Amino acid sequence: MVVKVLSGVLLTLVIILGLGLPMSPHPQSWYELPVIPGLEDKARIIFFHVPMAWLSVIAFLTSMYYAIAYLRTRQMKNDVRSSAAAGLGLLFCILATLTGAVWAKFNWGSYWNWDPRETSIFVLLLIYGAYFSLRSAVETEEKRATLSSVYSIIAAVTVPFFIFIMPRIMTGLHPGAKGDPEGAGPVVEFKMSPNMRLIFYTSLVAFTLLFYWLFQLRVRAAALEAHNDQRG
Amino acid sequence: MEAAESARTSYLRSLRSVFLKDWLSELRTRYAISALLMFVVTTISIILFSLGSEGAPPDALSGMLWVVIFFGAMSGLSRTFVMEEERGTTLTLQLLAPPSAIFFGKLLFNLVLITGLNAVSVALYAAFITGFVIKTVSIFLAAVVLGSLGFASAATIIAAIIARANTRGTLYPVLSFPILLPLLLTVIHATQLASDGAPFSEAIGEIQILISYIVVVTTAAYMLFDYIWKD
Numbered sequence: 001m002v003v004k005v006l007s008g009v010l011l012t013l014v015i016i017l018g019l020g021l022p023m024s025p026h027p028q029s030w031y032e033l034p035v036i037p038g039l040e041d042k043a044r045i046i047f048f049h050v051p052m053a054w055l056s057v058i059a060f061l062t063s064m065y066y067a068i069a070y071l072r073t074r075q076m077k078n079d080v081r082s083s084a085a086a087g088l089g090l091l092f093c094i095l096a097t098l099t100g101a102v103w104a105k106f107n108w109g110s111y112w113n114w115d116p117r118e119t120s121i122f123v124l125l126l127i128y129g130a131y132f133s134l135r136s137a138v139e140t141e142e143k144r145a146t147l148s149s150v151y152s153i154i155a156a157v158t159v160p161f162f163i164f165i166m167p168r169i170m171t172g173l174h175p176g177a178k179g180d181p182e183g184a185g186p187v188v189e190f191k192m193s194p195n196m197r198l199i200f201y202t203s204l205v206a207f208t209l210l211f212y213w214l215f216q217l218r219v220r221a222a223a224l225e226a227h228n229d230q231r232g
Numbered sequence: 233m234e235a236a237e238s239a240r241t242s243y244l245r246s247l248r249s250v251f252l253k254d255w256l257s258e259l260r261t262r263y264a265i266s267a268l269l270m271f272v273v274t275t276i277s278i279i280l281f282s283l284g285s286e287g288a289p290p291d292a293l294s295g296m297l298w299v300v301i302f303f304g305a306m307s308g309l310s311r312t313f314v315m316e317e318e319r320g321t322t323l324t325l326q327l328l329a330p331p332s333a334i335f336f337g338k339l340l341f342n343l344v345l346i347t348g349l350n351a352v353s354v355a356l357y358a359a360f361i362t363g364f365v366i367k368t369v370s371i372f373l374a375a376v377v378l379g380s381l382g383f384a385s386a387a388t389i390i391a392a393i394i395a396r397a398n399t400r401g402t403l404y405p406v407l408s409f410p411i412l413l414p415l416l417l418t419v420i421h422a423t424q425l426a427s428d429g430a431p432f433s434e435a436i437g438e439i440q441i442l443i444s445y446i447v448v449v450t451t452a453a454y455m456l457f458d459y460i461w462k463d
Contacts (some may be wrong), residue, residue: 071456071459123410123413126409126410126413127410129406130406130407130409130410133403133406133407134393134394134397134403134407137397137398137403138396138397138398139398143396143463146459146460147393147396147397147460149459150389150393150456150459150460151390151393151407153452153456154386154389154390154411154449154452154453154456155410155411157448157449157452158386158410158411158413158414158445158448158449161414161441161444161445161448162414164437164441165414165417165418165421165441168421168437168438169417169421
C-alpha cells in the first residue's frame, strides 16, 4: 500500500516536472532545465527511457535470483516469483526498446542502428522471448519450473560477455559508448545539471518502487489462482 | 586411495561408454550425420543460387559461413538427448551412470559431430564460394576450433533442456540463439579479421573471449545438468 502510493506520487512528480519544466539556454532559477545543444526538448527522454531499461535489468536479475532459489528449495512460490519478474522485465524491455526507437528516429535519423546498447536490449528481448516459449512448451508444473530456471541461469551467465564483445565490433551512439570522451564503462556518468539529476534519480526510485508493487501484485494474483485451482 | 582411484576409472568408463553408445547408434542410423551434411549442402547451394554470378563483400561472406554452421548445428546436435526421450531410454541411463558422466559423454559426442560439421562446411564453403579467402590462417583455425568447443557446450545443455520439453524441434534454435550469440559475434569478427589479413596479435581479444566463454558455459552447464536430468 505504502509502496503503491509512494510510487504513484513520485511518478506523477517526475511526469509533471520532467515534461513541464521550461528549458532555457542559461538557467537562472532552480526550475529551469539547461538546453543541451542538439537535443533540446528531446533530452527529456532520459527521465523515462533510462529507468525503463534499468527496470528490465533489475527484473532480469530478480528472475535469475528466484530461479536459483527454486533450484535450491524446489518450492513453487520461487518459480512463480521468477516468472513474474521475467514477465515484468519483458514488458519494460519492450517499452524501453519502443521509446528508444522512436527517439532514435528523431535524433539519430533511423529507428534502429545496432548501437551496442540497442544490440544488448535486443538480446535481452530474445532471451525473454525464448524463456516464455520454453515455459509454454512444458506442461508439467515442476518440469516447467526446473527447465525455465536452468535456462534463465545459463542465459544470465552469457549476458556479461556482451560488455566485452560490443566495444570490439561496433561504435556506439549512446552516451558512455566507445568514441565518447566520457569513457566506455558500463556505468555512465551523465552530464546533468543538479535539477535534472534530481528528477532522474527520483524517476529511478519511482520506477523501482513501481516494479516492486507490480511484482507483489503478480505474485499475489498467481497465489490466488493456484488456490482457486486447488479448490477446483 | 585405491577407492578414489577405482571410482575415477569407473567414472571415466561410464563417460566413455555413453560416448561409444551414441557413436555406435549414430553409425547404425547415420541420422545426425546425414542431416548435418545435407543441411550444409542445401544452405551453401542456396547461398550460391542467390549470389549468382555476383560476388559479395568478404565481410558478408565471413558472416554467412557461420550462418551455415549455426543452422547446420541446430539441425543435428539435439539428437543425442531427444533420442533418449523418444526411445524411452532416459530412465535406464539414469540408473546406469552418474549425471555428469552422461553430460560429458554426450558433450564429447556433440563435439565430434560439430568438428566434423565445421570441417565439411569450411571445405565446401571455401571450394564453392569464390570470394571467400582466408589470409591469416592461424586466426581462422583458432576461431573454428574454439568455436566448435563453445558451440558443443552450449548446444549440449540446450539439447538436454528441449529433450524434456514437449515441442522439440522448433524450440531448439530459439533457445540456443541468445546463448550462442556472444560466441557467434566473436567468431564472425575473428573470421572477418582473418579474411582481412590482420596479424594474429589483433585477434588475441577474440581468443580470450572465446576461451572464457567455453569455460563459463561448460561450468554452468555441468553444474545445472543434474537438475535437468533428475526428475
